[in-house]
Amino acid sequence: MIDKRFIGMNIGSHEVQLEKGALKFFATAIGQENPVYFDEKAAEEAGYPGLPAPPSYYFSLDLLQDEPFKYLDTLGVNLNHVLHGAQDFEYFKPAFAGDTVVIKAKIIDLFDKKNGALDFIIKEVRVENTEGELLVKQIMTIIVRNPEGGA
Amino acid sequence: MTYIDLSTLKVGDEIPPLSLKPISRTTLALFAGASGDHNPIHIDLDVAKSAGMDDVFCQGMLGMAYMSRLLTNMPRLRKSKPLVLNLPILRKFMHSSPVAGKLKKSKTPRTDNY
Numbered sequence: 348m349i350d351k352r353f354i355g356m357n358i359g360s361h362e363v364q365l366e367k368g369a370l371k372f373f374a375t376a377i378g379q380e381n382p383v384y385f386d387e388k389a390a391e392e393a394g395y396p397g398l399p400a401p402p403s404y405y406f407s408l409d410l411l412q413d414e415p416f417k418y419l420d421t422l423g424v425n426l427n428h429v430l431h432g433a434q435d436f437e438y439f440k441p442a443f444a445g446d447t448v449v450i451k452a453k454i455i456d457l458f459d460k461k462n463g464a465l466d467f468i469i470k471e472v473r474v475e476n477t478e479g480e481l482l483v484k485q486i487m488t489i490i491v492r493n494p495e496g497g498a
Numbered sequence: 499m500t501y502i503d504l505s506t507l508k509v510g511d512e513i514p515p516l517s518l519k520p521i522s523r524t525t526l527a528l529f530a531g532a533s534g535d536h537n538p539i540h541i542d543l544d545v546a547k548s549a550g551m552d553d554v555f556c557q558g559m560l561g562m563a564y565m566s567r568l569l570t571n572m573p574r575l576r577k578s579k580p581l582v583l584n585l586p587i588l589r590k591f592m593h594s595s596p597v598a599g600k601l602k603k604s605k606t607p608r609t610d611n612y
Contacts (some may be wrong), residue, residue, distance in 0.1 A: 374523075376532035377532075379570065392523065401566060403563045410533065411534050427548070429537075
């Protein structure tokens with residue numbers, strides 16, 4: 348069972364500049380067919396200032412740091428026992444290639460089920476622009492399988 | 499550019515179905531690189547087996563990226579309020595059809611605040 352004192356823990360923040368090459372690679376990897384996500388001309392014709400970040404790419408921004416899973420060590424969780432249970436996105440303002448965004452993450456809840464066989468980590472990730480405006484808010488549910496059951 | 503006026507959308511409207519190519523280990527490797535999710539359990543068979551899995555399995559966020567294509571394939575939405583997406587990840591799919599599975603989705607994701 349994960350110690351409840353970690354509820355409210357700030358995981359940290361980092362900056363990412365959205366790169367058009369990375370956005371195109373992501374679009375290719377997911378088989379994106381809408382050209383505004385990989386063709387700058389199509390993006391321009393759609394009235395965008397650059398290639399837009401696709402809806403689920405905001406999740407990847409949190410991973411674009413040196414040790415994205417380090418907080419799991421802090422919580423005493425083995426990465427191999429982790430499942431991604433759910434992911435919620437709330438979109439306020441879009442980001443485009445060339446934009447710099449700030450990613451801030453914290454643990455907002457911890458609970459367990461099945462007598463401790465499953466731990467749940469609820470993590471909030473905020474993506475802001477450099478002016479501090481909230482662009483996207485994400486809530487991630489992580490499920491930890493504890494093979495040995497409750498502690 | 500075609501727009502959908504949000505006021506014309508109603509519960510029960512269908513989103514056009516999305517058919518996907520079979521998912522291969524190459525798909526998972528490319529998505530690992532593109533998404534920044536380098537968790538080896540999705541790309542390294544040795545790690546997957548040592549964790550008790552029969553094979554590597556799909557990143558949850560790849561499933562979600564496919565789901566998001568249901569929306570990005572639609573005409574652009576005019577919205578005045580924040581868009582909320584709440585998509586449970588398809589864990590059953592992740593574990594039962596790890597590679598070479600076929601996905602076809604036409605289920606409407608839950609959306610609020612359109």
